[in-house]
Amino acid sequence: METGELVRRTRAGDRQAFVELTRLYQRKVFVLTYSFFRNKEDALDLVQETFLRVFERLDGFDEGRNFEAWLLQVAKNLCIDQYRKLRSRGRDLAAETRVEELPIADERTAGGERSVEAKQILARCIDQLAERQKTIFLMRHVGDMGNEEIASVLKISTGTVKSLHFKAVRNLRALMGPHLECSS
Secondary structure (H helix, E strand, O other), rough: OOOOHHHHHHHOHHHHHHHHHHHHHHHHHHHHHHHHHHHHHHHHHHHHHHOOOOOHHHHOOOOOOHHHHHHHHHHHHHHHHHHHHHHHHHOOHHHHHOOOHOOOOOOOOHHHHHHHHHHHHHHHHHOOHHHHHHHHHHHHOOOOOOHHHHHHHHOOOOHHHHHHHHHHHHHHHHHHHHHHHHHO
């Protein structure tokens, strides 16, 4: 069923339609919230808060708009609000859960331990990227979002997304280079 129909059915009181909307978009919302905080629990709390807020405000949603862009904008605004609250309390966001806890596909080969080690090295290198590069890299490769989607959510141009993604990949290659030379 298409998103517009799910929105209309949810507005009419069909709870199952809202469950389907949640199922369709929860991963993208999680990737966005996780990219802000790098803490699974905080990200999951914000995913729940996002869908609660969307449910409460769905009657005000203009069906002429892109639902996914609206939903991700709600999530982004909640992330910004939460970030400000945490910063005002002096919480150190850099010390939160590492990227290696993300559900990144673990391609096992004959040397399974090397695969796990490579994943951990990649996660540490991703954590070293500049914040915007890291966010775009995660949205693209973990959230399976396209350049236009990322641009819409972050309110930047598609060219900026492409440029930051290119820089993220280039920086990851440089950061991982010494690790790849040692393991060959």
